[in-house]
Amino acid sequence: MSDAIWVPQLANRTAVLATMHGKEQVIAPLLAELGISVLLPSDLNIEFNTDQFGTFSREIKRAGNQQEAARMKAARAMQLTGLMAIASEGAFGPHPALPYLPCDRELVLLLDPENQLEIWGEALSTKTNFSQAEVRSQSEAEQFAQKIGFPQHGLILRAENQLIKGIVTAAELASAVEHHLVSSGSVMLETDMRAQYNPQRMQVIQQATQNLVQKICQTCPNCGWPGFDILERQPGLPCAWCHQPTELTLANIYACQHCGHRQAKAAEASHADPVHCAFCNP
Ligand SMILES: [Zn+2]
Ligand SMILES: [Zn+2]
Incomplete structure (x- = not known):
């Protein structure tokens, strides 16, 4: 496993995780190794809609760049709960060194108001099915679905004035495609990149959290505080x-x-x- 150590500034504390997409399943166990327990806003009866900071399906534009969006989510969760906060944010696009490869970059941030710490974990992976396709028949739809690892990975259907998210059964897919083929002749299908609909992405979030744990355990040689990192x-x-x-x-x-x-x-x-x-x- 990891070389996680309990750093006294963070151990035996509670953090709130600014998510509503099931990320706690990969983030909480890793932070537990540091003695940090993770709660969701809903555990505290706080309503927290992370979609207000942007969605992958683009109905809501992301607030700022990837780093800024993560920081805003964490800061908001911290403000609402008074706890230290964790937020994660993903971005999909060409790999920085190999532009023909699609890649997933995940950031996980820990903000601690008590100790004024901001520690980042990051993971970059080319293991992503992030893609979209215009389909003109059921068989084209099935082909695309198969290619992206449906139904373990969810799909989004985009048609004129309509967006159907979180499609996870063959029956749902067939009927949505059928309905829109009749009216417009073609539909756009794309991968649903929300973490709970995309196991590949969930894995990269886990890697970014492992990186966060490692960063926390990098302690300052002078004072011993966590998060001694590249500036x-x-x-x-x-x-x-x-x-x-x-x-x-x-x-x-x-x-x-x-x-x-x-x-x-x-x-x-x-x-x-x-x-x-x-x-x-x-
Ligand atoms: Zn030279
Ligand atoms: Zn120091």
């Missing part, structure tokens, strides 16, 4: 051929949110591939 990257890794500095990371600067202690750690690589060099490979 900035220093470019300048020398080119393997000409030894001129490149844009690649030479060192990572770690910083403590509590005492301000900083430490530079050299990057794993000692030289950059000349492909990144402005002189050797213009």
Whole structure:
């Protein structure tokens, strides 16, 4: 399992998880390893609609970028409950290094008002079925459904003025497709990316939470507080051929949110591939 340790600032405390999409099933057990118990807003009889911060199906535009949206959700949950808060936010798009591959980037944030900590976990995965297709027949609909791992993974049907979310049975899919084919000749199907409808995404949220646990356990060498993490990257890794500095990371600067202690750690690589060099490979 993980190398989770109980850090005294966070152990034996309760956090509220700003979700309504079942993420507690992967997040709560991992935080329990740190001695943090997780409650949902509903456990506290608080109504908390995370959709107000944006939906994947785009009826509601996301509030700010991915990081800002996570921070807003956590801050709101914290404000409503007075507890430390956890929020997660996903984004789907081309992989940053391999643009032809779709990828899922998940962030999980812990905000602790008592200790003024903001700690981030992150996971990037190309294991995602995120996709959409325009279909013109039942058999095309079935083909797409099969490709994305339906019915374990849910579907959304998008037609003129209508959005049907959370389709998880063959009968539901067939009747919705039938209905809209008759009226418009084609329908858009897409993967429902809400966590409880997408086991692949749930796994990436779990990985991001593991990363959060690891970040919490990185304690400051000076004061011992959790969340000793990279604050900035220093470019300048020398080119393997000409030894001129490149844009690649030479060192990572770690910083403590509590005492301000900083430490530079050299990057794993000692030289950059000349492909990144402005002189050797213009
Ligand atoms: Zn410190
Ligand atoms: Zn070079």
